[in-house]
Amino acid sequence: MGNLQFDHVERDGSPSRLTCAACNQAIASSYYEVNGSVTCLRCRNQIMAGWNRGSAGGRFAKALGLGLGAAVVGAAVYFGIAALTGYEFGLVAIVVGLLVGGAVRKGSNGRGGRRYQLLAVFLTYTAVVVTDSSLIARELQKEWSARAASPAAVAAGVSAPTDAAPSTSPRPGLPAIALGLAVIIALAYAAPIMIGITSPIHLLIAGFALYEAWKLNRGVALQVTGPYQAAARPAAA
């Protein structure tokens, strides 16, 4: 460590004069700082113009569309693996989180931010809900089949009157259908938590997936400061 000094920066082959990090041109009088890099006025303006391209609504719509597509692909991967291997790997949820998080980030033009984080988490959770609901549906189907095949059910079916009058109960109205749908959706969204109570690892994996989606969409701020004045004649390093 004998030759190590901490007075001036030592760099291999890079100029020691004030230079724009974007275009590598020398800067004469003043510079800007863009996310930690020294930048000239022209490059700073170009970077800011690129950053502000498009509307906020347009970016959100794009993020929503891409995120939805990724959630569908993620769910398809889950069901595909289940069909191929016969195993249901909850760990695929993490892949779903990464896919959705990445897609939403792309849609936001790499900006991220709280609303994109919430969108990514919602879409990832929805994909987890779809896969978990299929698990529950399959278990319910098995139970119903078992019940239908039970001796009591068979007996009840045999003794049922064949000349029974057709059902006269009224068809449910629109509010009742809407309420029923809402209850089904609420139950479906509660499914991962309900499964998690009996299988904490399942909940843990879902949590990882949501965290990945959230993390990928952390807000990236464009920090531009300046102008800063350069010395007219820098001292020799």
Added chain:
Amino acid sequence: MCAQCGTQIAPALLACPSCQRLVHSDALKRLAAGAERTAHAGDTSAALAAWRQALELLPPDSSQHTVVSARILDLSRALDSRPVAPKHGSPWGRGAAGVGAVGALLVKFKFVLLFVLTKAKLLLLGLTKGGTFLSMLLSAGLYWTIWGWKFAFGLVLSIYIHEMGHVQALQRYGITATAPMFIPGFGAVIRLKQYPADAREDARVGLAGPLWGLGAALAAYAVYRATGVGVWGAIAHLGALVNLFNLVPVWQLDGARGFRALTRPQRWIAVAVIAVLWSVTSEGLLVLLALAAAATAAFGRAAEEPDHTALLQYAFLVGVLSLMTRIAVPATGP
């Protein structure tokens, strides 16, 4: 404003963009002197912490950054080549060493006692962090509502010991990190504020958690065997499962950090070990481990240099933890 050339320096810059004078020159000199002093005194962990702090004050593209990074790597490797031992010796230990076999036994006992006491001190100190303690209580509260208070506190304590394993390893390598934070229902996390020097260091830090977690599960099992109280057996069983799950080599799980230090052949050895243990224990979680490990061995970016310690630690952990998942737990404890 640069004291040397008068250029205005933007707040995020580490050096004057005109004359290249380092902004934190004085702090860097102080840290370097401190690092050299502590390294000479034998406190490698403190030297590493000082160099890592210095690294953050240097522009990443500077030669100094490269030199200090190399110094960190050397010190870290030197630290790995010596055993974990309590730092300070005491005169009575040296005196006991001079009185033959009994003395040697006393010295050994002293070593073990000091080892346990330093770890116990670390565990207690960890609880003084407000965030850790509060989030721990919240987690315990959630588990309490599901499984009862005894199991809830046992589980939270197991997770805490696992996390403190990471903390101890991070302190050993002088890496700054946040205190453990419990996330009710999900476990706990520690966020690193500095990067490990290489895959070997990352593996040591990553596998330290399951190693300590295994210690906690074994301690719970020992209490279960001694007292016959079922809840201790259940804590040992779930502790083994949770730590085994952490060894799945994917994402940011501890197993993935261990695997980063393994070469491709070493990874296939790990797959074989997992397969053998699955044939012995029939533990379903091992199928997941084997599949993830095989995928990482076949497609992942493997290390170029073998890390025998990481492989041994990984195989040992998978072996003991998977055997512990066979612990028969009574449905209801006394």
